[in-house]
Amino acid sequence: MAKENSGKNAPVKMSDKINGFIQRNRKILVICLIAIVAGTACFIVGFVVRDRIQEKAWNTVEEYITRYDAIKASVYLSDHIALINMPDVIKLKDELAEFARKNSGFPSARAHSIIAEIYEDAHNWPEAEKSWLDAAKAAGKNYFVPVSYFRAALAAEEQGKLTEAIGYYEECVNMKDIFPAAPRAMFSIARLQETQGQNTAAILSYQNLLLQWPYDPFWTRLAQSRIIALGGDSIFGGL
Numbered sequence: 001m002a003k004e005n006s007g008k009n010a011p012v013k014m015s016d017k018i019n020g021f022i023q024r025n026r027k028i029l030v031i032c033l034i035a036i037v038a039g040t041a042c043f044i045v046g047f048v049v050r051d052r053i054q055e056k057a058w059n060t061v062e063e064y065i066t067r068y069d070a071i072k073a074s075v076y077l078s079d080h081i082a083l084i085n086m087p088d089v090i091k092l093k094d095e096l097a098e099f100a101r102k103n104s105g106f107p108s109a110r111a112h113s114i115i116a117e118i119y120e121d122a123h124n125w126p127e128a129e130k131s132w133l134d135a136a137k138a139a140g141k142n143y144f145v146p147v148s149y150f151r152a153a154l155a156a157e158e159q160g161k162l163t164e165a166i167g168y169y170e171e172c173v174n175m176k177d178i179f180p181a182a183p184r185a186m187f188s189i190a191r192l193q194e195t196q197g198q199n200t201a202a203i204l205s206y207q208n209l210l211l212q213w214p215y216d217p218f219w220t221r222l223a224q225s226r227i228i229a230l231g232g233d234s235i236f237g238g239l
Contacts (some may be wrong), residue, residue, distance in 0.1 A: 057107035060099065064114055067092055072121070084122035093118055100138065107137035109148065129155035129164075136171075146172040146179035153188065162192045176212070176216065183209060183219040190226065203232035 071088050089130050093115055100111035116131035129152050136148035153168035167183040169192075176182035190205035206223040213220060227233070 037057050057103050061107050061110045061114075062109065064092065064096055064099070068118065069116060082122060084118065087116060099135070104138065104184040105140055108145060109135045109144050112138055113144075113148065113151075116148075116155075118156070120151075123158075125155045125158040128152075129159070129161075131137065145176045146182070146185075149179060150179075152187060153185075157192070162196055166192050183213040183216045186212065187219045187223060194226070194230070199217065199230050203227055203230050206230075207232070 010225050013112045015041055068089075071083065071086065071092070073085060075083065096111045096115050100115075102225035103111070112131050112135035116128050119125070119128035119131055131150035132148045132155060136145050136152065139145045139148060149168045149171040153165040153172070156162075156165040156168060169189045172179055172185035173182050173189070179185070186205065186209040190202045190209065193199075193205055206227045209216075209223045210227075
């Protein structure tokens with residue numbers, strides 16, 4: 001009798017506990033395993049499909065660029081303003097707009113940028129500005145955003161919209177970590193403020209350039225010369 005009691009009270013091995021748990025819950029465990037395998041498979045398939053879609057979009061964009069380059073090469077530079085009315089360009093622009101609408105991210109942004117370049121070549125600066133802003137919006141969060149804002153600023157300047165241009169340049173400066181031309185954008189802000197007669201603001205912007213990019217070999221030197229010309233104090237002293 002004592003032996004029976006000692007057998008009943010003997011500790012259960014961990015392996016026996018695990019086996020017992022598996023036996024009791026085998027249906028649930030099988031379902032969970034199937035779900036994990038299916039989820040992993042769906043993730044892999046989705047990743048591959050997305051990659052192929054992106055690759056196809058990239059190839060399509062490259063085809064659009066090649067088509068427009070070929071059209072431009074067929075006319076004299078002085079005739080580029082007439083490009084906007086050419087049937088081939090109208091067709092290309094419509095295709096680009098549709099492509100940009102159906103896609104997202106960089107391919108969409110690049111399509112908008114090609115449209116913007118078409119308007120730039122035609123000297124249609126309002127539409128060029130709008131298209132560059134569309135490109136910035138579509139790009140998401142990558143280096144093409146400040147690139148697009150910079151080009152929008154140039155288009156705004158062509159229209160004499162200096163306040164708007166300053167705003168676009170400020171967007172570029174705000175993304176200085178991914179935009180190598182940020183010192184030029186900062187200089188442009190100061191230059192336009194100077195053009196508007198806002199000399200105090202211009203001096204502050206030039207000084208801001210010196211503070212943020214003290215080792216820039218070109219724009220810093222120009223900023224120093226403009227500060228001195230405006231009667232301000234260069235934080236670096238003389239040139």
